[in-house]
Amino acid sequence: MTSDDVSRETPPAPSAPAEARGVFAAGLPTAERFAELLAHDGVIRGLIGPRETPRLWERHLLNCAVLGELVSERSTVCDIGSGAGLPGLVLAIARPDLTVTLVEPLLRRTTFLDEVVTTLGLGHVEVVRARAEELHGVRRFDVVTSRAVAPLPKLLRWSLPLAHPRGAVMAMKGSSAQEEIDDARKQLRTLGAGPASVHTLGIGVVDPPTIVVRVEAAPVRD
Template structure:
């Protein structure tokens, strides 16, 4: 099921990636029975809502340093790190249990390109900015740039993954020093128009 779904996405994957995607879902299911990491329990739904919904953002990544803000149990960061071993991913979340899972999964899968950090985006001070900052269903666009915009490098991009076209939020961005572009994302298994990405750059 996973292999077929990944095939529908039409992306090339490095050697061993498909097995790692499967192992990641296995661990998520295992942990989820003991610790509530995600409301999604069904394997089929996990494939669509976690794996494919993360990987669909892969073509939008820029540069070599990626910050996943509010990663939860590692989505989209972990699937993207598996698919992009030459990029470095920092996965940030304030929930201790979720970051413990991210650390465990990254170690288990041998993901040397992942750093897991427990903390809030507002307080996180890594001493550098990132080529891409990505956030999935975390907050409204104005709130996102308020709490995480400072992490975006001068020529970097903030990829905000959204559901339906966020017309109202985009209106609220009109007085912010950010220009935006919106692209529809096609996730196999989800209806058309249900996923969008807003790409924010400094104006």
């Protein structure tokens, strides 16, 4: 199947649900434009599957945007394994007060992200082509986010070194989030991490709600 075939078979992005206005506020037109880019270019370039288009808002945009409930104002955010910009790019649209860095190792994905950032005029978003480990000791952020990147033990090895001493890792997970925390106890101790907790976000906004594991980075020692 050629890209032209995919383009013809790809349905347009669905209209934004009523809940989106409350989540994105003044950024809703930008979120709608991003939804169009995902439904067309994102599908053609293999960043999301064609079957995801009808549920872009519930499964991807709103699902990611509610992560902002845990992020303090004017934070610096690093989204590792950003892929199609989920959740980092969505969070940047919903929260223009944030400074967001999208970290993604694959060229075809960073090319898409660069194009989207330019098209949407997101001056507070930076795209970095790299593996998370390449930024260890080079960059640090208030918050490190991810979605469906890796099991929590491995994810913590990549993410925690990128967080400021009083920052946090926030990983979007599924219903087994607490079990993942239990499985990662050894890594939490080895890395000197702070407390880990499970948060349910977006109740009444997105169904099912978004489940996030939040791990505090090691506090500064005197």
